[in-house]
């Protein structure tokens with residue numbers, strides 16, 4: 001099978017940080033179909049060779065084993081091509097058309113990694129140049145739009161020229177190995193299913209914490225904020241993977257139907273709910289990696305009076321028979337105490353106490369997304385204490401927390417397939433399972449919109465020091481239910 005991958009935004013941040021490294025890994029693992037072309041598109045005036053050199057210079061910054069050797073890069077670089085385009089000029093799409101038609105690949109992937117504001121016009125121009133053929137697959141990066149209306153406008157424009165099964169709305173969290181394993185754990189094993197419900201689960205906590213600040217993306221981020229950047233997409237997709245019913249099979253639409261039901265069941269926001277259960281924060285100066293770091297408003301590209309949130313903590317519920325009444329806490333933020341993404345399912349305590357149990361300890365299943373990738377099952381056990389045995393008080397003695405720890409990196413060894421690598425290969429192969437359908441995306445926008453509206457018209461985010469776990473209001477929110485975030489337990 002032959003393929004061409006056209007990367008709009010070929011010299012941009014995403015291409016550097018994620019896409020090129022992922023494509024190289026796919027090449028190294030022998031998973032890219034042979035003879036494919038990767039065509040970077042941008043405004044700069046570059047030859048194929050100059051583009052290859054540019055990409056190679058970036059790879060020099062890649063650490064350790066993921067950096068290509070000279071030989072490897074040379075081979076990989078033979079796939080790389082470059083086309084200078086002004087995305088507003090029809091003549092430039094005609095030149096792209098000529099390049100593509102010269103080869104007539106079985107699959108042509110158009111990856112839109114440009115500013116989302118350009119999506120609609122790029123899609124229209126692609127169609128006007130007749131480049132929307134049955135071989136075309138289009139990848140749309142998130143956030144798709146900045147609210148429900150703009151999301152619909154982009155989707156309308158794309159659906160006018162391509163059918164839904166040619167559209168790959170990417171959310172790279174769905175490609176993370178740990179999220180695949182969450183599906184495997186839930187739907188490949190029967191063990192957890194009977195207790196995966198309101199009768200046994202006390203609360204669920206989803207944390208996506210980053211220790212980095214906004215880096216070089218200040219001006220993009222300042223228009224976006226954590227709710228649009230992380231919650232509308234990544235965090236809600238994790239809620240779906242955790243809370244959905246078993247799909248009838250593993251086909252894309254069976255999975256997406258079930259995720260959609262979760263999004264539709266999320267408790268709607270009222271003004272009172274927003275006041276109580278939606279906390280936003282913005283980082284001030286503080287520490288990261290042992291060094292002083294500036295506050296968000298002093299980052300390059302950020303408005304010095306910015307009200308953009310860099311932290312969000314929410315409490316919601318999936319209002320259906322399985323989950324009604326179980327609080328789901330979501331929090332995400334930049335410049336937090338550590339880089340740490342996980343889902344924690346906290347189970348109810350034993351119904352009748354015959355042992356003494358240390359406060360705050362009950363069973364818990366942790367799905368670690370990063371930096372660790374694995375599962376932890378927290379249990380209570382009888383410590384082997386000789387004194388207790390001789391005094392005969394064993395049954396009354398205090399239990400101690402222990403955990404079963406499954407580290408997928410150690411267990412499966414070797415190099416795991418990264419999120420973007422997997423998802424790019426899925427696009428080339430035409431597998432839609434891990435991509436988001438239009439109706440899911442709209443439902444997610446519909447749910448966050450009352451928060452966007454309320455926050456844009458009212459108040460400011462609370463400040464938190466860089467290197468902490470966000471504003472104290474986030475702990476207070478969860479404490480009102482009698483629970484605590486895991487690092488406070």
Ligand code: BG6
Pocket residue numbers: 172210229341
């Ligand atoms: C992206 C966001 O979608 O996800 C970034 O735009 C964020 O702001 C990134 O840093 C986090 O991804 P990961 O895979 O590093 O957790």
